[in-house]
Amino acid sequence: MGLLPGLVAFLITVAGDPLHIINLVAEAFFWLVSLLLASVVWFILVHMTDWTDAGLQYDLLIFGAAASVLLQEVFHFAYYKLFKKADEGLASLSEDGRSPISICHMAHISGLSLGSGVFPVINILADTLGPGVVRIHGNSLYYILTSAFLTTAIILLHTFWGVVFFDACEKRWYWALGLVVGSHLLTSGLTFLNPWCEASLLPIYVLLKYPQPFV
Numbered sequence: 149m150g151l152l153p154g155l156v157a158f159l160i161t162v163a164g165d166p167l168h169i170i171n172l173v174a175e176a177f178f179w180l181v182s183l184l185l186a187s188v189v190w191f192i193l194v195h196m197t198d199w200t201d202a203g204l205q206y207d208l209l210i211f212g213a214a215a216s217v218l219l220q221e222v223f224h225f226a227y228y229k230l231f232k233k234a235d236e237g238l239a240s241l242s243e244d245g246r247s248p249i250s251i252c253h254m255a256h257i258s259g260l261s262l263g264s265g266v267f268p269v270i271n272i273l274a275d276t277l278g279p280g281v282v283r284i285h286g287n288s289l290y291y292i293l294t295s296a297f298l299t300t301a302i303i304l305l306h307t308f309w310g311v312v313f314f315d316a317c318e319k320r321w322y323w324a325l326g327l328v329v330g331s332h333l334l335t336s337g338l339t340f341l342n343p344w345c346e347a348s349l350l351p352i353y354v355l356l357k358y359p360q361p362f363v
Contacts (some may be wrong), residue, residue: 157260157307158172158260161253161256161260162257162260167249168249168253171231171249171257171258172257172260174227175227175257175258178223178224178227179220179223179224181223182216182219182222182223183216183219183220185219186212186215186216186219187212187216189212189215190209190211190212190215193208193211193212194208210337210340213336213337213339214333214336214337216336217329217332217333218329220332221313221328221329221332224258224310224313225313225317227258228258228313228314228317231254231258235249235251235254251314251318252311254314255310255311255313255314255315256307256310256311257310258310258313258314259307259308259309259311259313260307260310294349297349297353298339298348298349298352301349301352301353301356302335302352304356305331305332305335305352305355305356308356309328309331309332312324312327312328313325313328316328331355334355335352335355338351338352
């Protein structure tokens with residue numbers, strides 16, 4: 149259920165155009181590379197510190213999440229610069245001198261990251277396999293339901309962030325770039341309130357209202 153909005157958006161806005169699919173795959177590659185680098189940083193720090201210190205390991209997990217967000221935004225900017233170069237080349241080859249894909253469509257495709265929704269929910273889905281699951285490891289009875297709503301919010305937020313990010317780069321609105329990075333960091337931090345999902349879910353849905361004036 150949590151992945152449904154992203155799948156619907158993919159089928160409506162991306163699946164019918166081969167060029168859109170290529171751009172989505174390219175953006176997904178950049179996103180996965182950023183996650184790989186963040187994982188390497190976290191892995192090195194964990195093995196350089198005391199494994200038995202639970203407090204330190206939890207702090208390193210928070211640091212790893214923040215590093216992941218920052219690396220995602222850095223690679224997002226790198227993909228924007230790559231797209232601008234490719235856009236100039238496509239425009240020069242077209243008969244009317246215009247690119248076959250607009251910056252608005254590209255921003256939407258860039259933000260529509262289904263992986264951002266799959267990654268947080270895949271472990272939960274794995275835990276639910278079996279003859280019947282009432283709750284997971286003593287968590288709330290609504291844990292799975294709230295996780296689905298959280299996945300939906302994350303997919304929508306990534307889509308909004310992608311549009312705002314590209315528009316801010318085009319107009320050189322550095323404050324808007326800061327808003328994207330800050331809200332991304334805040335959303336990632338709110339997930340550490342789990343397993344009290346209700347405490348993180350409401351603030352994250354409140355954040356969904358903020359990008360709308362710029363989209």
